[in-house]
Amino acid sequence: MYMVLQSLRTVVEIFSQVIFFYTIAIILIMMILMVFAIKQIRKTHLLDFEEPYNEHLRSEFTKPISILVPGKNEETGIVNTVRSLLAIDYPEFEIIVINDGSTDSTLQTMVDAFDLQPITSYYRKRLASKPVKQVYQSRIYPHLFLMDKESGGKADALNAGMNLAQYPFFCSLDADSIVERTAFIKIMKPIIDSDDDIVASGGSVRIANDCVIERGELKSVALSKNKVVVHQVIEYLRDFLFGRIGFGSRNLLLIVSGAFGVFSKEYCITIGGYRTNTVGEDMDLVVRLHRYIKENKLNKKIAYIPEPVCWTEAPETLDVLRRQRNRWYRGLFESLWHNKRMFFNPRYGKIGLISFPYYLFIELLGPLIEMLGYIIILLGPFLGGVHILYSLALFFCILLLGSMLSMFSILLEEWSFRRYEKLEDFIRLFLSSLLESFWYRPLMTFFRVEGFFQIIFKKKAWGDMKRKGVSQS
Structure with a gap:
């Protein structure tokens, strides 16, 4: 018994180290991303004043765009x-x-x-998809179409939409989302200015729960009273303002949100379009675009623009949030697994040597290591092999990192964009960020670890997210 206990102590001490x-490595990485993000935000923020977007609204060089809105059972918010x-x-x-x-x-x-009204549509079926039953066109808005097809999933729906799209760039937009009026001209501006060097561009996604939205137009931004939603707001701000801006500024971005992203249709x-055998079709597409660019030695980029904003409905219950995060984690794993040849492969440059290791060791394995840390924090002092002060130091180090970043x-949001105009909302966000690491972050870690075991046992079900719709009228 003594030998077993001693061995367990040794294992705990090793894992503690x-x-x-x-x-410590995560803290250093986040600090670097923070510096990149601040520089990029300041650069683009000043650019808004120096080069107004209005000139692109009148320019003949502004490229037309096809907006694809896939949806299933979206009657509450699609209109x-x-x-x-x-x-x-x-x-x-x-x-x-x-x-x-x-x-x-x-x-x-x-x-x-x-x-x-039903129309006879002729289009090139360049990507495979489930059969299309009928294509409709609006008699009020001739540029509005609806494709009715057999169920095949979001990726299959987007592939079908690309077959019908007539313009060189398309936007993938979730059916429960609301975009700001200037969002598209802002997200397309770097593509227009790059002379086709940018093949994809992602914008920011914010949470619309309890915002005032009338007839599809955002009237005012408000912070939800729901604590689950409030912590998702903080999480979105942290992920988009640090991770995506930091990586995007160095052409290292592997994720363009499926809720709001623009892509070159031809590329x-x-x-081969969206992969239909993964739940993370948006990330997988971006990874394969990077892969194609590097394999063909093309001077192309994938950008992230923090200013264009798309507002979407977030889960309001832990049960729905749990299913969403399970799916996201499985999607991350599948995207990395399907493209594993890029890992630490110099052929793929910074993507293979920096981005892939980051998403593997930090995003994919991070929740497992963090969960192990929580277990050691609880068991370490009782085993006697780890000093209680060391365990507490480790615990507060993890908590401090999350809270500081949040x-x-x-x-940074208040300094740059000031979406939340009420002082009360800003104070609630700031105070909630202090508590995030004590319950919300460990809970998200548990949900992701649960996703890991779903991968192990090959469970693919996600479940539907019940929506109430983000618009009041």
Whole structure:
């Protein structure tokens, strides 16, 4: 018994050391990303004043765009999403809603709201997809189309939408999202200015719960009273303002959110479109774009623009949030696994040598190591092999890291964009960030670890997210 206990103490001490230095490494990485993010935000923030976007609204060089909105059982929010898109400030665009085998009244709701009529559509089927039943066009808005198809999943719906899209760039937009009027001209500006050097561009996604949205237009930003939603707001601010801006500024970005991203249609078709056998189709597409660019030695980039904003509905219960995070974690694993040849491969430059290791060791394995840290914190003092002060130091190091990043992201948001105009909302966000590491972060760690075991046992079910819709009328 003594030998077993002694061996357990040794193992705990070894893992304690590993976790401690792992935490230090994360702190250093986050500090570097923070510096990159601040520099990039300041650069683009000043650019807004020096080079107004209005000139692109009148320029003949502004590229037309196809907006693809895949959805299944989205009757509560799809009409207001489309209304917000019809009101955007952009010279030339088309909206293609893909009804992916809905079993509710999504189709009829759209037909009634926009006077959709069946049309005979001729398009090149360059990407495989489930059969298309019918294509509709609005008699009120000729640039609004609806594709009714058999259920095949979001990736399959986007592939079908690309077949119908007539413009060189397309935007993937979630059906429960609301975009700001200037979002598209802002997200397209770097693509226009780059002379086709940028093949994909991602924008910021913010949480719309309890914001005032009328007929698809954001009237005012408000912070939800729901604590689960508030902590998601903090999490989104931290992830988008630090991670994506920092990586995007160095062309290291592996994720463009499926909720709001613009892509070159030709490049996406060339690599085979969205992969349909993964739950992380958005990340997988970006990774394969990087892979294609490096393998063909092309001087192309994938950008992230913090200013264009898309507002989306977030889960309001822990049960729905749990299923969402399980899915995200499995999607991350599948994207890395399908493209594992890029890992530490000099052929893929910084993507293979920096981005891939980061997403593997920090994003994928991080939750497992963090969970192990929590276990050691609880068991270490009782085993006697780890001094209680050491365990507490490790514990507070982890908590301090999360809270500091969250607090700084809120300050950065206030300094740069000031979306939350009420002082009360800002104070609530800041105070909530102090508590995040004590319950929300460990809970998210547990959800991701649960996703890991779902991978092990090959569980693929996600479950539906019940939506109430983000628009009041």
